[in-house]
Amino acid sequence: xxxxxxATESLVKQFGGLCATDRVSLxxxxxxxxxxxxxxxxxxxxxxxxxxxxxxxxxxxxxxQGRDITALPAHRRAHLGLARSFQISSIxxxxxxxxNVALAVQIHQGHSFRLWRNARADQSLRAPARATLDQVxxxxxxxxxxxxxxxxxxxxxxxAMALASAPKLLLLDEPMAGMGPNESQRMxxxxxxxxxxxxxxxxxxxxxxxxxxxxxITVMVQGRIVASGQPSEIRANEEVRRAYLGDAGxxx
Amino acid sequence: xxxxxxxxxxxxxxAALALVPLLAAAAGEPFYIGFVARIMIFGxxxxxxxxxxGFGGMVSFGHAAFVGLGVYAVGLAVHHGVSDGFVHLGLxxxxxxxxxFVIGAVCVRTSGLYFIMITLAFAQFLYFVxxxxxxxxxxxxxxxxxxxxxxxxxDLADAVxxxxxxWAILAAVLFVVxxxxxxxxxxxxxxxxSNEQRIQGLGLPVFRYRLAAFVISGVICGIAGALLANLTQxxxxxxxxxxxxxxxxxMVIMGGFASVFGPVxxxxxxxxxxxxxxxxxxxxxxxxxxxxxxxxxxxxxxLMSALPPAGLQFKIRGHG
Numbered sequence: 001x002x003x004x005x006x007a008t009e010s011l012v013k014q015f016g017g018l019c020a021t022d023r024v025s026l027x028x029x030x031x032x033x034x035x036x037x038x039x040x041x042x043x044x045x046x047x048x049x050x051x052x053x054x055x056x057x058x059x060x061x062x063x064x065q066g067r068d069i070t071a072l073p074a075h076r077r078a079h080l081g082l083a084r085s086f087q088i089s090s091i092x093x094x095x096x097x098x099x100n101v102a103l104a105v106q107i108h109q110g111h112s113f114r115l116w117r118n119a120r121a122d123q124s125l126r127a128p129a130r131a132t133l134d135q136v137x138x139x140x141x142x143x144x145x146x147x148x149x150x151x152x153x154x155x156x157x158x159x160a161m162a163l164a165s166a167p168k169l170l171l172l173d174e175p176m177a178g179m180g181p182n183e184s185q186r187m188x189x190x191x192x193x194x195x196x197x198x199x200x201x202x203x204x205x206x207x208x209x210x211x212x213x214x215x216x217i218t219v220m221v222q223g224r225i226v227a228s229g230q231p232s233e234i235r236a237n238e239e240v241r242r243a244y245l246g247d248a249g250x251x252x
Numbered sequence: 253x254x255x256x257x258x259x260x261x262x263x264x265x266x267a268a269l270a271l272v273p274l275l276a277a278a279a280g281e282p283f284y285i286g287f288v289a290r291i292m293i294f295g296x297x298x299x300x301x302x303x304x305x306g307f308g309g310m311v312s313f314g315h316a317a318f319v320g321l322g323v324y325a326v327g328l329a330v331h332h333g334v335s336d337g338f339v340h341l342g343l344x345x346x347x348x349x350x351x352x353f354v355i356g357a358v359c360v361r362t363s364g365l366y367f368i369m370i371t372l373a374f375a376q377f378l379y380f381v382x383x384x385x386x387x388x389x390x391x392x393x394x395x396x397x398x399x400x401x402x403x404x405x406x407d408l409a410d411a412v413x414x415x416x417x418x419w420a421i422l423a424a425v426l427f428v429v430x431x432x433x434x435x436x437x438x439x440x441x442x443x444x445x446s447n448e449q450r451i452q453g454l455g456l457p458v459f460r461y462r463l464a465a466f467v468i469s470g471v472i473c474g475i476a477g478a479l480l481a482n483l484t485q486x487x488x489x490x491x492x493x494x495x496x497x498x499x500x501x502x503m504v505i506m507g508g509f510a511s512v513f514g515p516v517x518x519x520x521x522x523x524x525x526x527x528x529x530x531x532x533x534x535x536x537x538x539x540x541x542x543x544x545x546x547x548x549x550x551x552x553x554x555l556m557s558a559l560p561p562a563g564l565q566f567k568i569r570g571h572g
Contacts, residue, residue, distance in 0.1 A: 052453065078455030090453070092446040103443050107454045112440040112461065119436045165454065 004063070005030040005199050006051065006169055011060035013046055020046040021057065022223035028169065033191070033200045035210045038220035039243070044203045045087055047220070048171050051201075052084045053077045065168070079110065081168030085158040085175060087203075093147040097138055097157050100146055101129040104164035129164065136160040136190055152183030159190065169199045176206045188212055211235070219243070261559055262426065262513040269419055273412045282411060286483065287527065289415045291520045292422045293479045298503040298515030299425055300472025305501075306509030307433055308465045309445030310360065313368045313497050314375030317355070318348045318470040320382065320492035322477020327487030328388065330398045337402035340478060348474025349467050351378075356466035360459060363448075375497055382489030393488025400482055408482055418479055422516070425472055430512050432468070441465055473500075506547050508554025517555040521547070 006028040013021035020043040028034045036044050049055035051062060053074035061070045069077055092100050102125040106112055109124070119125060133139050136156045141149060146157060155175055162170055175191070176184045188209050194200065195213070204210050210217065211231050218228040221243045227234060234240055269292065276284040297319050304310040325344045329335075355374045359367055388394045399408040408414045432438050440461050443451040452458055481487065490496070499522065507518025525543060529536035551558035 054449075054453070073457075074452050075455045075457045078453065084453055086450070086453070090447055090450040092443055092450065094446055095442070099439070103439050103451075104454050106436050106439060107451070107456045110455075112436050112456060113464070114436040115432050115438075116435055118431075118434050119439045120434060122436070125436075161450075161454065 004028060005065060006201070007063045008047075008051070009061045009063070011047070011050055011062065012058045013043075013050060013055065014058055019223045021050065023060070024220075024223070024225055026218060026225065026228075028199060028201050029216070030199055031196060032215040033195055033202060033213050035202045035204060035214035035217045036220060037204065037207075037210055037217060041222075042220040043223040044220055045173055048084065048173050048201070048203060052082060052171060078165065079108075081166070082171065083162035083165050083167035083169070084171040085155075085162050085173060087173040087177060089151070089154040089158055091146045091154060091157055091161065093145070095146055096143050097133060097146055097149065097153075097160075098126070098129055098142040100157055101132050101160050101164050102126055104161040105129050105132075108165035132160045132164050133157075135163065135193075137186070150183075152179050152186065155179065155183075155187065156190065159187075163194075163198075167198060169201065170194070171201045171203075173203045174205060175202070176204055176209050184209060258511050258513055258556065261556070265513070265516065266419075266423060266426075269422075270416075273415050277412075285411045285415050287523075289411075289418045289483060290480075291523050292418045292516070293476050293483060294500070294503060294519040294523060295516035296418075296422050296425050296479070297473045297476035298500055298507065298519045299422075299429055299512065300469050300476065301500050302504045302507075302509050302512075302515045303429055303432070303472065304462075304465050304469040305504055306511070306514075307438060307445065308441045308462060310363075310462065310466065311368055311501070312359075312371040312466075312469075313494065313501065314355070314371030314373075315469070315473050315500050316492055316494065316496035317375035317378045318352060318473035319477040319480065319496065319500075320378060320489075321348050321351055322474040322479075323481040323484075323491045324382070324477075324487050325474075326400060326478045326481035327394065327396050327485075330400075330481075331388070331394065331396045331487075335398050335401040337400035337406075337408075340400045341475075344474045344478040345471055348470045348477075352467040352470025353463070356463045356470070360462035360466055372494060372497070375492060376494055379489050379492040379494070382492050385489075388487065391489065393486055393490065395486050397485065399485070400478070414482065418483075421475065421479065425475070426512060426516075429472075433512060437461070437464075502544060506544065506554050508551075508556030510553050511556045514554050514556035517559075521555060 004027040008024055008026045010023040010025055011021050012023055024047060038044055046055060050057045053072060061068060064080055064082060105125050105128050130142065133142055136159050138153060138156055138160060141153060146154065149157060176187055179187065184206060191213055202213065214231055217231055217234040219226050219234060219240050226243060227237045227240050272288045273285050276282055301312060301315045304312060322344045325347050326340050329340055329343060359370045362370060383391050406413065408417060440456055444458055444461060448458060503518035503522050504515045506521055507516065508514030525540055529539045
């Protein structure tokens with residue numbers, strides 16, 4: 001408990017009759033890559049939404065660095081160091097890649113009520129934004145409109161925007177969704193390079209990626225956690241095989 | 253964003269506007285001085301509206317409210333014997349900022365169609381307040397004598413002086429809005445328009461930025477109203493009517509909401525068409541409609557994108 005960066009305590013969220021989150025208690029330890037897997041409709045995205053503050057839970061509590069964040073609005077949580085990427089790329093399509101990241105840096109700095117100076121000439125925004133683009137491998141695409149980036153590049157850009165806020169916890173909702181094998185491989189390399197620098201909660205369907213990256217894996221089925229443990233334990237878990245891995249064939 | 257191309261169009265247009273009184277005097281047609289002053293005043297209001305529409309994605313159907321407040325504030329002050337221009341300016345800024353703060357605090361929580369309807373409802377509310385002011389002429393309005401009195405050397409009763417006063421304020425508003433748009437605040441505003449969910453996820457408290465933009469926009473329109481009162485020396489609820497809010501929207505859309513200067517062109521086009529067509533027939537609005545449709549069809553980004561040189565195109569996502 002003392003080690004946990006993020007902890008949820010019996011979170012419950014119902015949509016009508018459907019229990020999307022059913023007494024979920026999850027702990028993400030500082031420094032780990034924690035994968036959250038489960039079949040479609042298991043409630044993974046709903047859980048991420050509650051952690052970031054986009055969705056309000058019906059009951060239960062959440063702690064970040066030991067602090068109760070259950071009642072905090074999304075933007076306050078972001079400033080505490082919680083950054084997320086979305087399942088469907090969520091970027092500013094009508095801005096360049098560099099402007100996207102510079103805006104993320106600006107919001108992290110918390111000084112957006114400045115009305116006079118040219119934000120595009122501000123090196124305290126541009127320099128860190130360029131460095132972050134470089135980190136995710138998009139340096140050469142800095143001045144390209146985000147809408148004109150390839151799907152894989154847009155996902156990289158999203159990670160860059162999340163990183164720009166120097167987060168303590170990175171919540172990645174299916175970063176590999178819709179990617180070809182080459183793009184996936186590049187994303188795995190990128191996430192591996194972040195390992196140890198930032199704690200990651202990774203929601204992902206790509207089992208190759210999950211088993212390549214995760215220190216711990218939590219399995220959700222129908223809103224409930226059915227297993228949590230080391231990758232080897234999860235691989236060996238009968239219930240998990242039956243509920244989830246079975247239909248896609250056992251992983252590798 | 254101000255591209256080099258927009259900068260050129262803006263500079264050339266402002267220079268041309270500065271020559272109008274000389275040309276009008278040479279041609280012996282002083283009517284045009286007042287007419288073009290009117291275009292510039294509505295240009296200011298349209299630039300103010302476009303600050304939240306083009307750059308903030310907030311389609312307000314009630315900005316006549318702020319123009320009307322400016323008109324009433326100056327008109328009633330003069331009517332009651334207060335002619336100090338600085339008092340007028342303070343009054344107009346305070347009043348339009350307060351009204352925009354109250355209206356905005358409700359409106360900016362909503363978006364899309366709801367935003368349109370609520371801004372419209374507030375403006376219509378003020379319109380009926382204006383109609384109800386029987387001591388100031390109610391429906392018929394009220395003519396007053398006198399103008400804002402700023403300084404002995406600045407005699408706004410002189411048409412040419414007034415013209416250059418309006419020109420200077422238009423230039424100042426354009427400069428300020430241009431600075432705002434490319435500042436950190438402007439970037440945040442564009443981010444909100446582009447992807448509200450994302451910018452919230454990044455940690456921006458969206459509400460206060462939209463509200464601040466709404467207030468800035470309202471104050472600019474209020475200032476336009478104060479100038480309009482000086483031009484017409486007449487207050488009337490007609491200034492608050494929803495069709496006036498519609499006119500402002502038409503100016504912004506025809507001029508081009510992707511630019512700071514575009515709405516000034518829109519104001520010029522609408523008022524010139526109105527003037528030309530109404531001299532041919534009293535049913536001029538029948539002709540205006542199809543012309544507006546053609547403009548929007550053939551210049552999707554408004555006049556701003558149709559003007560030469562077309563080399564540098566605006567990079568902007570279509571709103572849809």
